[in-house]
Amino acid sequence: MKRSREAIIAEILEICNDGATKTRIVYQANLNFRTVVPYLDLLTRKGMIMRTENSLIIFTTTSNGIKLLNGLRSIQNELHGMDDQDQADSIKEPV
Numbered sequence: 001m002k003r004s005r006e007a008i009i010a011e012i013l014e015i016c017n018d019g020a021t022k023t024r025i026v027y028q029a030n031l032n033f034r035t036v037v038p039y040l041d042l043l044t045r046k047g048m049i050m051r052t053e054n055s056l057i058i059f060t061t062t063s064n065g066i067k068l069l070n071g072l073r074s075i076q077n078e079l080h081g082m083d084d085q086d087q088a089d090s091i092k093e094p095v
Contacts (some may be wrong), residue, residue: 009048010072012039015060016049017069025059 003011011029021053040059043049048065052058061069075087 005068006072007076008039009043010069010076012043013048013061013065013069013072016065019060021056021058024080028037 008029008031012025015025015028022033022036023042025031025040026033029036031039040049040051043065044051046060046064047062048068049059050062054059
């Protein structure tokens with residue numbers, strides 16, 4: 001099943017929580033280098049992650065990114081709860 005844009009963004013924000021290189025993001029989020037660049041650009045532009053350069057380029061989730069991540073997690077939990085309820089309803093035996 002293909003992941004949604006929101007799921008990928010949540011995963012990137014999670015990975016960047018303690019700081020991460022582009023390579024780490026690519027491998028942990030199961031993306032490729034070409035796919036990850038637009039996400040990193042978007043999240044940086046919107047102030048959800050911060051890019052710092054020393055000997056390596058490190059991406060770190062900002063406080064606004066953490067707020068977004070918490071909101072996305074909340075929505076994902078609600079959706080999973082709905083799926084669980086639908087499965088439980090379909091398993092019930094007919095009267």
